[in-house]
Amino acid sequence: MNNTFTTIEEARRWASVFLRENGRETRVADLLLEHYLALPFAKLLASGPDPFPEEQRDRFVRSIEQHAETGVPVQHIIGTAPFYGREFHVNENVLIPRPETEELVVGVVDMIRKWDLDNPKVVDVGTGSGVIAITIALEQPDVNMIASDISTEALQVAxxxxxxxxAGVDFLQGNFLEPLQDQAVDIVVSNPPYIAYHEKETMDDTVVDFDPELALFTDQEGLAAYQTIVEQISGWERKPYLIAFEIGYQQGEAVTNIIEGQLDGYDVEVRQDLNGKDRMIFAVLKEK
Incomplete structure (x- = not known):
């Protein structure tokens, strides 16, 4: 398709049509224009009649064509992704943060403030890019924030x-809670891998081909990570006040059963996201 556009509006129209014809979301055109032109969306629309800067043409066209042909996420092209109002580095070694995970962070921060804990020790298990741990540390600076991950490459990004x-975050490498050994922890939060391997064939190539498999898929129909984390907690002498998980939208009952089956004294609540789907588990110790 001809890409001899001269204005920003023409560039946007060309990219949108090209993406649509290749079965991709047209919103990618706006995201890349915002990035290469350093314009917020409202300003981008207002600047439609302005000449498209020639020095950005080749990079913009290549990025559009690359995404259309391979499905590479726009966040990997740009190198950053937004989360909780901040920009974070991302690459092929970490998951691209999603808005639903922000709701998990809101829930944890709200409980920290509600309980008025004195310098609580909070651990983000399987931190990936670090967005959960860093956001909690920034929103609640008095926490003692720890983040763990088994991936060396993910920890480098975090x-x-x-x-x-x-942000004041201490990073540890190891399998879930293993590197914490006998440390007493007040709050455990995690967005672990929770997708069953057989679901891979139904998923979009922008996820399967570019997000790290280690952070997406796990055994036991997507429940293995929860099982391992809860087993590790069950061996602690002092149990955390709060265990907060992001879950798959069909996993609420199963993850509740895992917690209640291995840990005594918790009230377990399944919470929905803004789309009305089960998305979070909050297990609160009854006697804090």
Whole structure:
């Protein structure tokens, strides 16, 4: 398709049509234009009649064509993704943060403030890009924030994001809660892998081909990570006040059963996201 556009509006129209014809979301055109032209969306629309800067043409066209042909996420092209009003580094070694995970963070921060805990120790299990741990640390600076991940590459991204946002987070490498050993923890929060392997064939190529498999898929019909984390907690002498999980929308009952089957003394609540789907588990210790 001809890409001899001269104005920003023509570039937007060309990219949208090209993406649609290749079965991709047209919103990608706006995201890439916002990035390459350094314009917020409202300003982008207002600047439609303006000449498209020639020095950005080749990069913009290549990015549109690359996404259309391969499905590479626009966040990987740009190198960043938004979360909780901040920009975070992302690459092929970490999941791209989703808006639903922001709701998990809101729930945890609200409980920290409600309980008025004194320098609570909070651990983000399987931190990936670090968005959960860093956001909690920034929103609630008095927490003692720890983040763990088994992936060296993911921890490098998380540490880069922590440095970028000057967040006070300690990073540990290991399998879920294993590196914490006998440390007493007040709150455990995690968005672990929760997709069953057989679901891979039904998923979009922008996810399957570019997000790390380690952070997406797990055994036991997507429940293995929850099982392992809860088993690790069951061995602790002092149990956390709060266990907060992101879950798949059909996993509320199963994850509740895992917690109630191995841990005594918790009130377990399944919460829905803004789309009305089960998305979070909050297990609160009855006697804090």
């Amino acid at each position: 540490k880069s994001n922590s440095h970028l946002h000057e």
